[in-house]
Amino acid sequence: MIEATHLTKRYGDIVAVDDLSFTVKPGRVTGFLGPNGAGKSTTLRMLLGLNAPSGGTVTVDGVPFAGHPRGLRHVGALLDAADIHGGRSAHAHLAALARSNRLPLTRVDEVLHEVGLAKAARRRIGGFSLGMKQRLGIAAALLGDPPVLLFDEPLNGLDPEGVRWVRGLFRRLAADGRTVFVSSHMMAEMSQTADHLIVIGQGRLIADQSLEDFAARDTSKTVRVQTPDLADLANVLTAEGASVQKETDEVGLITGLTAARIGDLAHQHHIALHQLTSENTSLESAFMSVTTASSDYLAGEAR
Template structure:
């Protein structure tokens, strides 16, 4: 479990992280979202003891990371896939980490196989693609079999197969009872792999809740309906207090009434339905709506 209590980091007059208090619990994949400059990377670095807080605390399992002996046995992290010695082989890189953390060298081959790098284990890292470096970074995070894992932009450079593999890996790690904390700007990928969300803006906490609860912030769900007799159904929906929009392709977009109720009305009218689909807001829609006031850099429309 990761616990932040009043965590704050200032750089002169700039406050990068502002009185952040939250708990990241085990058994979930928790997404960490925020606009550029929101303080996500600074927060992760404070959790790992790489940046000293101006005030407040960041603990893992009740301890500061720097006070944990053999840190990789407690926390595994991928912050920057490029921050490795390009002249070393993947095997040598992981072996050095294993020795410094009291981890048996046999574990090196285990994690290389788990991330799909066993066939290039003796190749120099400088010849790796970004996707291969990401896999190596994940291997390093898994090396100590830790209960807590942090990942910053883990999807960068991965091909579709790699992205799917990472999604499944995160879910499996959470199912094993681990704490999995993932920061990324790729909303579509986060939507597919996280259970809960922590959202910050300008260093302050905006939301800490389930994915479904966060998505619901973007507005009421809509129901798409296609029917052989739209006029009769529209009249019935209006009587229920629903709002109906007729789209050019003939689809009715309905708010204010559930899909179940629409089905009941159509049945009463003996009107066949060709489509009845509930559309909920996407994670991206909810994120943009909630963080609009906290975006530090915005681009103008092209002319």
């Protein structure tokens, strides 16, 4: 389990992480989301002891990461797949990590096979594609068979097969009872992978809830209606503050009211409905609706 309590990081006058508290529990995949500059990478670096907090604490199973001897046995992490010695082979890189953490060298071949790099084990890392480096970084995270794993943007550079493989890997690790913490900007993948979300903006906590509950915060959720009296229904709904977009003479897209409220209003005004359907909520839309005010960089928009 990962637990941050009033975690704060300042760089001079800049507050990168601001009184942040959350818990990442085992047995599920927890997504870590936020706009660029939100403080996600800084938070992960503090978790691993690479940056010292200005205030608060962050622990792994109740102990700061530095307090765990042979760290790879306790936490496996991928922060930057490109930050690696290009002159070494994949096997040599992992073997060095294994020796420094007193892990059996047999684990090197096991994890290379697991991530699909067995045939490239003796090749120099400098010739690897970004996707191959991501796989190698995941192999390093798995090397100590740790109970806690964290990944920062692990899908960058992966092809569709690789993305599918990573999705299945994370779910399997969580099903084994491990703590899996994944920072990513790929909303479509998070919607298929994560069980729970922690969302931050400008270093502060915005949401800490299940994927389903967070997606339900989508303020742009649309309801599709079909009625032979669309014009009359539109007048009723706009009077209630809704927005109505006409698709055909009988079909409209409604925002601003729930399907239940639309149905009640249609009934009250004796308007027949042939269809009343809530469109699927979107994780991306929910994310945008709750983080726009916390974004440091908005393309083409005045702040």
